[in-house]
Structure formats: structure tokens, C-alpha cells
Amino acid sequence: MxxxxxxxxxxxxxxxxxxxxxxxxxxxxxxxxxxxxxxxxxxxxxxxxxxxxxxxxxxxxxxxxxxxxxxxxxxxxxxxxxxxxxxxxxxxxxxxxxxxxxxxxxxxxxxxxxxxxxxxxxxxxxxxxxxxxxxxxxxxxxxxxxxxxxxxxxxxxxxxxxxxxxxxxxxxxxxxxxxVNFNPVFKEQLYFIYLNKKQNSREGIQRFKELKGNLTSEIKHVSELTDAFVNCTNLKEFEKLLINHEQLVSKTIKLKTVQEKYFSDYFGQTKSLGAWGGDFILATGNADTPKYFKQKGFETVISYQDLIL
Incomplete structure (x- = not known):
């Protein structure tokens, strides 16, 4: 076998x-x-x-x-x-x-x-x-x-x-x-939340292709943000990078960020992962994070250590 x-x-x-x-x-x-x-x-x-x-x-x-x-x-x-x-x-x-x-x-x-x-x-x-x-x-x-x-x-x-x-x-x-050795010192303050629906990535890709235009500077910016993610050692700086990345994608695909749409009262910072609108998001937070999202109806809240190899 x-x-x-x-x-x-x-x-x-x-x-x-x-x-x-x-x-x-x-x-x-x-x-x-x-x-x-x-x-x-x-x-x-x-x-x-x-x-x-x-x-x-x-x-x-x-x-x-x-x-x-x-x-x-x-x-x-x-x-x-x-x-x-x-x-x-x-x-x-x-x-x-x-x-x-x-x-x-x-x-x-x-x-x-x-x-x-x-x-x-x-x-x-x-x-x-x-x-x-x-x-x-x-x-x-x-x-x-x-x-x-x-x-x-x-x-x-x-x-x-x-x-x-x-x-x-x-x-x-x-x-x-x-x-890469992406093992942030603040990983205990990172969570993944499932948004209760599977997102069709092909639909998201199609939307992106229709709206994208010339992205030379944006591609460079995303690559720089990626390097900054890997090298970040401070949670507050990491949250700034999340916001920066979300705003860049939001501007390109002309959709509101997940924080604007659903979690404007959240005390941490969130970021969509993959095609926007479903699947998992990343959130910074603390011991109260699971309670916040569960009260909003999102039962699947997983710590970084439990989901990532």
C-alpha cells in the first residue's frame, strides 16, 4: 500500500x-x-x-x-x-x-x-x-x-x-x-477566525483581473510588506503592516476591509486571507479574542500555534 x-x-x-x-x-x-x-x-x-x-x-x-x-x-x-x-x-x-x-x-x-x-x-x-x-x-x-x-x-x-x-x-x-523562519515573538497574540462560509477563490480572482489595471508599484509594495512581515518583532508594528496591506488590497479590488465591514468595534486588528469575503481571517488580540468573535457568531477561533506548522 x-x-x-x-x-x-x-x-x-x-x-x-x-x-x-x-x-x-x-x-x-x-x-x-x-x-x-x-x-x-x-x-x-x-x-x-x-x-x-x-x-x-x-x-x-x-x-x-x-x-x-x-x-x-x-x-x-x-x-x-x-x-x-x-x-x-x-x-x-x-x-x-x-x-x-x-x-x-x-x-x-x-x-x-x-x-x-x-x-x-x-x-x-x-x-x-x-x-x-x-x-x-x-x-x-x-x-x-x-x-x-x-x-x-x-x-x-x-x-x-x-x-x-x-x-x-x-x-x-x-x-x-x-x-523562512517566520516565528513571531507575539504569535500567542495571533488568531485565525473562520467566517462561516467558503469563498470561491476563482470568483475573487476574476474580480481582481477585471479591476487590476497596471499594478507595478502595488506589486513592489506587497513584496516589501511581505519582507516586513517576516522581519517584524513588535506587535504594534505588525498591526500597522496589516492595516497597510488591507488598505492596498481594498483600494485595488474596491471592497471594504473585513474590519470596516464586520469588526469596526474590535480592539485588535484583522486581515483577510486569500480571496476576500470568506474562509479565514487573521486577528491580533488576547485572551478575550475568542469571546469577541464567538459573540458575533463566529465559533471557529483557532490560535496561531494550533493551526500553523
């Missing part, structure tokens, strides 16, 4: 701008997704995907070596009862085979199981961890596979592969990745 594991991800700086080549700070999470492969005699691929609480949210059977979908069963609540999940998986597997023609091209078959260790709606990388695990299994470039399937900057793939914070700069299918 073979097994592969990939880390989840969070992008601390450079949301949107990472697509344009800005240097960005990304961190792998303590949770992720594994993929196990067991050989069987029958020429079939039996695929099962499980949530963090062990519920099967997708089951599909493919005929091998043709990679033809025979049957599919999915969680009815998944994507509003979307029956294209198995077809999407089939397209990904077909793209893997384009990059490695020997992939799943044998007389025997496989039972493949994927297991998330975080709730699927948290947006920590259900897709990126899958892409990285498949690429490891097929021995192909995960950035090429990402480009042919979901698209995006690729920082999430870099997090899947690294167990430390990284500086990420997009560069086609060969990005620049630098491991």
Missing part, C-alpha cells in the same frame, strides 16, 4: 497580487489530506473521498485502462447536490495521464482513499492537497497539473510540500520558493 500526505495552506500576505508575481508569505497548516493506494486484481479504479469525520463525500468507479467513469455516488449536500464531482475528478486523472501516459495504464486496478483532516468548507486546500498527492503518486510536476486543472498561483502547492513558512513568487511551473 502506498500513502501520500500534503499540508493545508494559508496565505498571510499577497492575496490576489501573488498571481501577478508579488513575493508572498504562505504558511502550511497542521491539517491536510492524505491519499492511500491499494492494488487490486480487477481493472478498476475505486475512488473514495472522506471528510475529517469519516463521512464519504464522493465515491466513484472508473474502468481501467480507459479511465471511463462507470458509477458515482456523492454527498447530496455537496456543492448543492452537484453531480459533476466525479466528472471533475475524471478530468483531473486524465490530465495526470497526459503528463504521465503510464498512469493508471495497467491491467490491474486500485482502491484509492483520500482523507481530510480539516472540515472541507474551511478552504485550507482540499483541491491543492489532492493535486499534490496525485502528482507525487504519478511522479509529475504538481504546478503543471494545477495549471491544467484548477489554475491559481501555486502557493498552495508549495505549502503542501513544505513544513515551514515560505516566501513564494510565481514563475510559471517553476516558482521561486524560499523557506
Amino acid at each position: 502506498k500513502q501520500f500526505y500534503s499540508n493545508g495552506k494559508l496565505l498571510l500576505t499577497g492575496e490576489y497580487f501573488v498571481l501577478e508575481g508579488a513575493k508572498s508569505l504562505a504558511v502550511p497548516t497542521t491539517c491536510g489530506q492524505d491519499l492511500t493506494i491499494k492494488s487490486i486484481k480487477e481493472p478498476q479504479l475505486i475512488w473514495q473521498s472522506f471528510t475529517n469525520i469519516g463521512e464519504c463525500w464522493l465515491e466513484a468507479i472508473f474502468d481501467l485502462p480507459k479511465l471511463r467513469l462507470i458509477s458515482a455516488d456523492f454527498e447530496a449536500t455537496e456543492d448543492g447536490g452537484n453531480d459533476t464531482l466525479a466528472e471533475n475528478l475524471m478530468k483531473i486523472l486524465q490530465e495526470v495521464r497526459v503528463l504521465n501516459p503510464t498512469f493508471l495504464n495497467s491491467k490491474n486496478g486500485f482502491i484509492v482513499k483520500t482523507n481530510l483532516t480539516f472540515p472541507k468548507n474551511w478552504g485550507l486546500g482540499t483541491s491543492s492537497t489532492l493535486i499534490n498527492n496525485l502528482a507525487n503518486w504519478a511522479k509529475i510536476n504538481p504546478y503543471q497539473l494545477l495549471e491544467k486543472t484548477f489554475g491559481g498561483s501555486g502557493y498552495d502547492i508549495a505549502c503542501a510540500q513544505n513544513n515551514t513558512p515560505i516566501l513564494y513568487t510565481r514563475n510559471g511551473v517553476n516558482p521561486f520558493i524560499e523557506k
Whole structure:
């Protein structure tokens, strides 16, 4: 039996701008997704995907070596009862085979199981961890596979592969990745809050592309902010950097910051992570932070140490 594991991800700086080549700070999470492969005699691929609480949210059977979908069963609540999940998986597997023609091209078959260790709606990388695990299994470039399937900057793939914070700069299918010692002395005063809804990053990216214009100076500014984040040793300075970053993105995509929109009375500073409007935000604070957000209806408040590798 073979097994592969990939880390989840969070992008601390450079949301949107990472697509344009800005240097960005990304961190792998303590949770992720594994993929196990067991050989069987029958020429079939039996695929099962499980949530963090062990519920099967997708089951599909493919005929091998043709990679033809025979049957599919999915969680009815998944994507509003979307029956294209198995077809999407089939397209990904077909793209893997384009990059490695020997992939799943044998007389025997496989039972493949994927297991998330975080709730699927948290947006920590259900897709990126899958892409990285498949690429490891097929021995192909995960950035090429990402480009042919979901698209995006690729920082999430870099997090899947690294167990430390990284500086990420997009560069086609060969990005620049630098491991960094981002371990702020004030990390006990940092929290992640889930905004109770998964954000479609592709919609956010589309909005950014429509509004962006010439961003040469902004990209430079984001890269400088990223370096400042890494080197910051003072919480008050860190909060100033958060505000600066939020204002820059807000001005570009013409949306209010999360603090303006929801948390104007909060005693610390907040920052959106990834596509604005959902998933997780970062907040500076203290022992009263969880209470504040829970009173606002946001039950998932996780300390920095508990979520980041």
C-alpha cells in the first residue's frame, strides 16, 4: 500500500497580487489530506473521498485502462447536490495521464482513499492537497497539473510540500520558493477566525483581473510588506503592516476591509486571507479574542500555534 500526505495552506500576505508575481508569505497548516493506494486484481479504479469525520463525500468507479467513469455516488449536500464531482475528478486523472501516459495504464486496478483532516468548507486546500498527492503518486510536476486543472498561483502547492513558512513568487511551473523562519515573538497574540462560509477563490480572482489595471508599484509594495512581515518583532508594528496591506488590497479590488465591514468595534486588528469575503481571517488580540468573535457568531477561533506548522 502506498500513502501520500500534503499540508493545508494559508496565505498571510499577497492575496490576489501573488498571481501577478508579488513575493508572498504562505504558511502550511497542521491539517491536510492524505491519499492511500491499494492494488487490486480487477481493472478498476475505486475512488473514495472522506471528510475529517469519516463521512464519504464522493465515491466513484472508473474502468481501467480507459479511465471511463462507470458509477458515482456523492454527498447530496455537496456543492448543492452537484453531480459533476466525479466528472471533475475524471478530468483531473486524465490530465495526470497526459503528463504521465503510464498512469493508471495497467491491467490491474486500485482502491484509492483520500482523507481530510480539516472540515472541507474551511478552504485550507482540499483541491491543492489532492493535486499534490496525485502528482507525487504519478511522479509529475504538481504546478503543471494545477495549471491544467484548477489554475491559481501555486502557493498552495508549495505549502503542501513544505513544513515551514515560505516566501513564494510565481514563475510559471517553476516558482521561486524560499523557506523562512517566520516565528513571531507575539504569535500567542495571533488568531485565525473562520467566517462561516467558503469563498470561491476563482470568483475573487476574476474580480481582481477585471479591476487590476497596471499594478507595478502595488506589486513592489506587497513584496516589501511581505519582507516586513517576516522581519517584524513588535506587535504594534505588525498591526500597522496589516492595516497597510488591507488598505492596498481594498483600494485595488474596491471592497471594504473585513474590519470596516464586520469588526469596526474590535480592539485588535484583522486581515483577510486569500480571496476576500470568506474562509479565514487573521486577528491580533488576547485572551478575550475568542469571546469577541464567538459573540458575533463566529465559533471557529483557532490560535496561531494550533493551526500553523
